[in-house]
Amino acid sequence: MxxxxxxxxxxxxxxxxxxxxxxxxxxxxxxxxxxxxxxxxxxxxxxxxxxxxxxxxxxxxxxxxxxxxxxxxxxxxxxxxxxxxxxxxxxxxxxxxxxxxxxxxxxxxxxxxxxxxxxxxALPAGSGVRITDTRKTTPGLRALERYAVRIGGAHNHRDSLGSAVLIKDNHIVAAGGISTAIARARARAPHTTKVEVEVASLQELDEALAAGADIIMLDNFTLADVKVAAARARRSQHGRPLLEVSGGITLERIPELAAAGVDVISVGALTHSAxxxxxxxxxxx
Incomplete structure (x- = not known):
């Protein structure tokens, strides 16, 4: 490595x-x-x-x-x-x-x-959930810090802004809404690129599901809402997207979040607070 x-x-x-x-x-x-x-x-x-x-x-x-x-x-x-x-x-x-x-x-x-x-x-035995880092790294040291994350048994999120489409809250504001942002990303991003969107509520989740997002990031969701989101994603008529949970992640929450039906748990603390x-x-x- x-x-x-x-x-x-x-x-x-x-x-x-x-x-x-x-x-x-x-x-x-x-x-x-x-x-x-x-x-x-x-x-x-x-x-x-x-x-x-x-x-x-x-x-x-x-x-x-x-x-x-x-x-x-x-x-x-x-x-x-x-x-x-x-x-x-x-x-x-x-x-x-x-x-x-x-x-x-x-x-x-x-x-x-x-x-x-x-x-x-902290992941339950046999879990297929991934723990990933974020871009909250020390300027100039990202490659070393991300290597360390992998050595520790976790995974890396997108490496840079050019490596993946991730529509966050301010993109949604600037684009005029989740559906518009996803449609524009689909039209302009390379065909090999998946589209991820961050949502802050179950209402925004429904909009992202209807727009056909490939990956949905649940930002600062409660455990109860994570479970609801996972159930809705499984029933989506547009295909089940990958679910990522982020925001307010602590070590103690890992087992319950991993069991709630998500695929990825992204943890900024792996780098910014280690x-x-x-x-x-x-x-x-």
């Missing part, structure tokens, strides 16, 4: 490194001999799902092309406090200068993978 094409990954890492190193590293350059070499290991300071080993190593290789590393656990592995995740050996200056950037990225990715795993594990994992870098000569 590749993290990102190498040129794109390197560009992302270089931008992150530049935040720390545009003016050099005064402390390291003053204290550490240029020829010194060292080994560093990334250690979990709490239970987590490991993610980002390749990114972690690549940060140091951007500063020291001869740096070498090893992943002691695979991405997706659950580890306990004290587990050594990855090691890297190279010029001591590179390890010290890249430490924060490497940890920032790996901690973020591992934190998201850990949160995604919690949500995926807490970075606690990982430390221990250096030795």
């Amino acid at each position: 590749p993290v990102l094409a190498a040129p794109l990954l390197d560009a992302l890492i270089d931008r992150a490194l530049d935040e720390d190193l545009a003016g050099g590293d005064l402390t390291t350059e003053a204290c550490i001999d240029a020829s010194a070499r060292a080994t560093a290991k990334a250690v979990a300071r709490g239970p987590l799902v490991a993610c980002g080993g390749a990114v972690f190593l690549r940060v140091f290789q951007r500063l020291d092309p001869e740096a070498e590393g090893e992943a002691l656990v695979a991405d997706g592995a659950r580890v306990d406090t004290g587990a050594v995740l990855w090691t890297v050996r190279g010029r001591a200056r590179a390890l010290l200068s890249g430490e924060r950037t490497a940890l920032n990225l790996a901690q973020r990715m591992s934190g998201i993978a850990t949160e995604a795993r919690r949500y995926a594990d 807490r970075s994992a606690d990982i430390a870098l221990d250096l030795a000569l």
Whole structure:
């Protein structure tokens, strides 16, 4: 499961490194001999799902092309406090200068993978419902964060505005209504593209069903209304659309929503509220 094409990954890492190193590293350059070499290991300071080993190593290789590393656990592995995740050996200056950037990225990715795993594990056994992320990602880090979501056992929603038709509330206002928006999307979008529409009430659901939406997102529906919506979708004369539920999703609601008849549960919290994992870098000569 590749993290990102190498040129794109390197560009992302270089931008992150530049935040720390545009003016050099005064402390390291003053204290550490240029020829010194060292080994560093990334250690979990709490239970987590490991993610980002390749990114972690690549940060140091951007500063020291001869740096070498090893992943002691695979991405997706659950580890306990004290587990050594990855090691890297190279010029001591590179390890010290890249430490924060490497940890920032790996901690973020591992934190998201850990949160995604919690949500995926909350699904009832044998459930075919998908937990997905949203576009509520950190600007510039979407590819890494979405990789972490997959590593955690969840799925990705549309990657960008150009990858799918998703008619939301403001599109409906601007177009003049649900039916009009769906009709225009059908007429102008590629024939290979499904049409999804967000609805905020059972009345809007009925309109979306009548207009033949392929996917209907139930936004901030109560559990009772989700069940009603699922029953209406099953009886629709226009074919049963996929049902997605979104808005106000918490971990505790996953089992009941999965049992209510929906196909997808989209959770912005997988990325926008995930807490970075606690990982430390221990250096030795």
